[in-house]
Amino acid sequence: NISVVGTYLIALTPWTYILSRHAHEGVIGALLMLLALYFLLDLSKGFSIKAMLLTNLFIILAANSYHSYRMFVFFWIFWQIVLLGFYKTKVKFNRIFFWIILFFTILIPLSIDAGSSLNRVGNLLFTQNPGIHLRLQEYLIEHGSTLIHNIYTQGIVDISNRYISQISPEFFLIWGDKNWLFGYQYLGLITLVEYVFIFIGVYYLFREHQFHRFLLLSLLLISPIPNALTWQDASLIRVYFMIFPLLFITSYGLINFLCDIKNYRIRLLTVFGLISMYGFFLLYHWDVYLFHYPKRIEVIRAWQCGYKELGQYVKNNYNKFDKFVITDRHGQPYIYLLYYLQYDPAKYQKQAIMTIPDSYGFGQ
Structure with missing residues (x-):
């Protein structure tokens, strides 16, 4: 019953569809994370x-599907070590093999990172936000104590x-994600009922001494950390996986709550x-998403609509004007013009000059 209710809740929440409808890589990563969790739970039943x-294969794949999931590598390693301690006197297995697998689970994602550019990840760290440095400078002018006002204390806050x-x-x-690509006011990610039963679920996890209660709770609590380390507002993309432990706990609380009602x-x-x-x-949430959200200017x-029409206009009037002035306020128009004008990529790449990465880690 718990698994059926959990599946039902996950299948109906807008949370899962906002990203999956445009095949975001974070969704693929979430699937790989769930597979890692599945085999970790299988591992908890008896070492094999x-x-x-x-478990470790899907950890590695998830870590390389989207940068937020790299944070979870050490989480998975920790829980496997916990299981190692649990099986210390119960199951015999090759401990050297165990540690070798864990070593490569950490090494492979780090090796891939070492061989590729991390501009985007680096530019999103909270230390790269000019706002934190300006605020720190203001505080130091008002109160010059570097013990209280420094990058570390401000970072913690x-x-x-x-x-x-x-x-x-x-x-x-x-609100959900305040980026209009992934959220809008009154487009709730879960309902009030589900939110209340998160807390009820936590209560029942401990009251019933559920074997995996600490694993589920730690998985839920670690999920917001990847975005917390950036300078951006609440992000659905970086906490996408959180919906799964959250609604697992909700469904557990709901079923146990109903079972406690004897009448x-x-x-x-x-x-x-x-x-x-x-x-x-x-x-109400689906009404906002389907009938109001896509009509707001x-x-x-934010979805950069209209570039197809713009490309067609440029194509039809190319010989009538000396130049076209196009704003980049709502995106990077050159990408769309290259696509819709069917410009030869090989020709463009020979003459293109990449700019330095912007605040989001992208160049053009």
């Missing part, structure tokens, strides 16, 4: 080389605030009330 190899913002009711229920009629009324509330909020601009 197959389960361990598959900023990271903590961003972390809290990722697990706040505003993020879950009202059949009261339980039936409770189920009806919860479904009605859930359905109302879910319908800021969303249209």
